Amino acid sequence: MELFFNPFDNLVCILLGISFTVWFTLLLVFIIVPAIFGVSFGIRRLYMKTLLKVFEWATLRIERGAKEKNHLLYKPYSNAIIAKEPTSLEEEIKEIRRSGSNKDLDSATEFELSDIFYFARRGVESIMDDEVTKRFTAEELKSWNLLTRSNYNFHYISLRLTVLWGLGLLIRYGFLLPLRVTLAFTGVGLLVFLTSVVGLLPNGRMKNFLSEKVHLMCYRICVRALTAIITYHDSENKPKNGGICVANHTSPIDVIILASDGCYAMVGQIHGGLMGVIQRSMVKACPHIWFERSEVKDRHLVAKRLSDHVEDKSKLPILIFPEGTCINNTSVMMFKKGSFEIGATVYPVAIKYDPRFGDAFWNSSKFGMVNYLLRMMSSWAIVCSVWYLPPMSREEGEDAVQFANRVKAAIARQGGLVDLLW
Amino acid sequence: MGSRASRLLREEEIEEIKKETGFSHSQITRLYSRFTSLDKGENGTLSREDFQRIPELAINPLGDRIINAFFPEGEDQVNFRGFMRTLAHFRPIEDNEKNKNPSATEPLNSRTNKLLFAFRLYDLDRDDKISRDELLQVLRMMVGVNISDEQLGSIADRTIQEADTNGDSCISFNEFIKVLEKVDVEQKMSIRFLH
Numbered sequence: 001m002e003l004f005f006n007p008f009d010n011l012v013c014i015l016l017g018i019s020f021t022v023w024f025t026l027l028l029v030f031i032i033v034p035a036i037f038g039v040s041f042g043i044r045r046l047y048m049k050t051l052l053k054v055f056e057w058a059t060l061r062i063e064r065g066a067k068e069k070n071h072l073l074y075k076p077y078s079n080a081i082i083a084k085e086p087t088s089l090e091e092e093i094k095e096i097r098r099s100g101s102n103k104d105l106d107s108a109t110e111f112e113l114s115d116i117f118y119f120a121r122r123g124v125e126s127i128m129d130d131e132v133t134k135r136f137t138a139e140e141l142k143s144w145n146l147l148t149r150s151n152y153n154f155h156y157i158s159l160r161l162t163v164l165w166g167l168g169l170l171i172r173y174g175f176l177l178p179l180r181v182t183l184a185f186t187g188v189g190l191l192v193f194l195t196s197v198v199g200l201l202p203n204g205r206m207k208n209f210l211s212e213k214v215h216l217m218c219y220r221i222c223v224r225a226l227t228a229i230i231t232y233h234d235s236e237n238k239p240k241n242g243g244i245c246v247a248n249h250t251s252p253i254d255v256i257i258l259a260s261d262g263c264y265a266m267v268g269q270i271h272g273g274l275m276g277v278i279q280r281s282m283v284k285a286c287p288h289i290w291f292e293r294s295e296v297k298d299r300h301l302v303a304k305r306l307s308d309h310v311e312d313k314s315k316l317p318i319l320i321f322p323e324g325t326c327i328n329n330t331s332v333m334m335f336k337k338g339s340f341e342i343g344a345t346v347y348p349v350a351i352k353y354d355p356r357f358g359d360a361f362w363n364s365s366k367f368g369m370v371n372y373l374l375r376m377m378s379s380w381a382i383v384c385s386v387w388y389l390p391p392m393s394r395e396e397g398e399d400a401v402q403f404a405n406r407v408k409a410a411i412a413r414q415g416g417l418v419d420l421l422w
Numbered sequence: 423m424g425s426r427a428s429r430l431l432r433e434e435e436i437e438e439i440k441k442e443t444g445f446s447h448s449q450i451t452r453l454y455s456r457f458t459s460l461d462k463g464e465n466g467t468l469s470r471e472d473f474q475r476i477p478e479l480a481i482n483p484l485g486d487r488i489i490n491a492f493f494p495e496g497e498d499q500v501n502f503r504g505f506m507r508t509l510a511h512f513r514p515i516e517d518n519e520k521n522k523n524p525s526a527t528e529p530l531n532s533r534t535n536k537l538l539f540a541f542r543l544y545d546l547d548r549d550d551k552i553s554r555d556e557l558l559q560v561l562r563m564m565v566g567v568n569i570s571d572e573q574l575g576s577i578a579d580r581t582i583q584e585a586d587t588n589g590d591s592c593i594s595f596n597e598f599i600k601v602l603e604k605v606d607v608e609q610k611m612s613i614r615f616l617h
Contacts, residue, residue: 081452083614089478093566111577113585113593114602115564116484116540117610123488124512125613126478128456 031183035220044229044381051380054164061161081129089122172378180225180377187221188274192281194218199284208314211285212263219260228382230257237388238262239317239347242310244339247349248411249321251362252369253376254351257384264319265289265309287315303342310344317347322404340407341400345391348407350415354383387414431502439503443510444529449615453509457502467499468492483563487543495548511539514612534599536611541598551592554578 034040194214201207223230238261239245245264247254258264266288270279279290289309295301309315320339340346353361362372376382389410394403431454439450458464460472473489474480482488492500492508500508510530528535544552544560557578565574585593585601593601 081449081456081616083616089482093481093483111561111565111581112605113544113581113598114605114607114610116543116560117605117607119482119484119564120488120540120543121512121611121613123479123482123484124509126476126482127473127488128453128509128613130476130478 027179027182031224032186032221035224036217038216038220044227047227048229048381048383058161058164082125084125084129085122089126092122168380172380176227177374177378180227183221183225184377187218187225188278190221191215191218192278195281195285199281208286214285215263215282216260219256222256223260226253226256226376226382227380228253228257228384230260230383231385232261233385233387235261235388237347237390239264239349239388239391241315241317242313243317243345243347243391244306244310244342245317245319245347245349246322246339246407246411247319247351248415249323250351250353251372251376253382254321255319257351257386258319258349261386263316265316266319267291267306269293289318299338303338306339307342307344310342340394340404343394345393346403346407347391348389348411348414350387350389350411352385352387352415354385385415389414439506442503442530443506444513444531445506445510450506453506454502457505467501468505469499484543484560487546491539491542511536512611512613514614515608531612533607536607537599537602538595540611541595544593551590551594552598553592554582557581557593 030041030043191214194217195211198207198210198214201210245258247258255266259266263286265286266282268279268290270276270290270292279288282288283290287309289305291302291305306318309318322339367375392403392407392410394400398406431451436447436450439445440447445453457468460475461468462472462475463469470489470493473492474485479485479488492505494500494504507530513531515531515533541552542548544556546556546559558574561574561578569577582591582593585597587597587600588594
């Protein structure tokens with residue numbers, strides 16, 4: 001009996017050993033080494049092209065299937081349901097109240113019982129369709145990308161499509177997800193380890209140089225961990241020292257995307273747990289701005305630390321997301337004015353995700369961070385474009401709010417996003 | 423499967439809603455999309471907070487009362503049927519509906535039902551009468567703080583005087599209908615749909 005099993009066991013062990021070695025070598029050669037040096041083999045772009053072809057085919061099948069069964073497809077919500085007046089309710093109310101107070105006491109405001117109709121109608125119109133709520137739900141796709149989470153019409157498909165979807169599921173969860181998780185752990189682990197090591201060096205040019213290299217390398221590994229295919233435009237406008245980089249915010253991944261192309265000083269609250277460990281080790285290598293929870297409430301303290309940082313020209317540009325919350329990447333919400341009061345040069349950056357490959361929007365009221373990251377890692381890919389816009393400064397006679405709006409409009413225009421007033 | 427709509431609308435339900443409210447198939451599916459995007463708790467019903475989250479509704483002087491109109495007496499949640507039933511009041515009246523069989527139940531968007539909706543916005547305590555106090559409250563909400571209490575009081579008195587025919591210093595539903603005889607209610611209380 002023993003003799004029978006032994007050679008078999010040995011064979012299995014040898015096979016396992018070989019496959020692990022091959023696996024790690026491939027990983028190293030194709031992913032980690034290019035990450036270190038910042039070069040790319042172009043594998044990801046090829047992957048993207050193939051995926052697009054598959055998606056087109058899948059969409060055609062759904063449409064054909066639905067037509068055969070004579071069912072109506074659910075239309076994407078982003079089309080307007082009702083015709084609304086162009087004037088906002090706020091302006092109308094101001095008009096009414098202003099004209100009321102101007103009249104003298106005798107000819108008091110004309111009031112009719114029917115005046116209520118106007119407000120009732122506007123109210124119900126806003127219940128049926130309003131700009132702000134629309135912008136907070138994930139964009140719906142016209143073409144299906146084999147992820148059930150992005151399509152209502154999923155149940156109108158044929159056997160062939162189901163098989164393809166099953167295959168896609170297998171590939172995504174069985175192959176891509178473990179690969180990405182491994183990479184993610186490698187990237188984060190290296191970041192913590194290497195920044196602590198660099199932190200031991202005395203301050204000086206060598207330290208800055210090494211810290212830059214270390215940060216870039218680790219972020220690039222993380223980018224590959226998400227299979228993010230990023231196109232950078234206008235790199236000549238990249239943020240410089242002593243400036244503030246301002247970008248629109250769709251998901252926590254934004255940070256990784258920007259930081260893999262340039263070095264920034266991050267701003268944020270110190271967290272506990274793993275995030276806290278990462279934050280503390282990062283700050284050893286180069287000065288980031290982390291606040292304690294109690295300090296966050298004190299606006300003056302925050303402003304002072306930020307302006308101290310930008311005045312020191314040897315320090316890296318600060319990265320800030322002024323919207324304060326994740327938007328679904330179809331529009332840009334109002335920017336909080338704090339970052340625009342400091343008076344440094346602002347380098348706007350527009351980030352636009354291509355929704356065809358995976359929805360990067362983080363609805364923080366629905367999903368926690370871990371859940372979100374798992375979804376991201378089990379999507380096909382994350383494709384996005386980053387535009388570096390020319391630097392802007394506050395002009396004479398412009399207050400912080402107007403400056404913020406000007407920057408917001410520039411970002412919205414470049415990214416093809418809607419510039420929301422709210 | 424983790425899709426956003428925890429349950430899709432079945433064909434039979436769409437048919438029932440169509441019959442009850444008169445909305446078309448595509449209007450119902452779009453409004454269902456809207457309903458689910460407002461339903462943050464994803465339990466198939468809307469609460470008052472879900473409505474209050476709409477910024478444009480929050481600044482509307484009648485916002486709270488309009489929200490109240492969706493919730494039946496004493497309840498805190500409204501399902502999709504109830505949602506559509508209330509929205510149906512604002513459907514435009516089509517010409518061929520006016521000549522329908524008079525013995526059939528009145529459609530939700532008839533002139534009388536539109537007026538009833540507006541009447542209930544005034545009549546907070548649901549006693550089928552608009553008292554002077556209730557009228558003053560609505561007036562104050564609509565005109566803001568620039569008008570003094572006396573002026574507001576005299577406007578309210580004048581309005582009640584014009585409408586009241588049986589001398590009880592309140593406006594009943596029939597008196598309400600009479601006063602608004604000449605007003606084009608159909609147009610003012612209708613929302614234009616694009617499809």
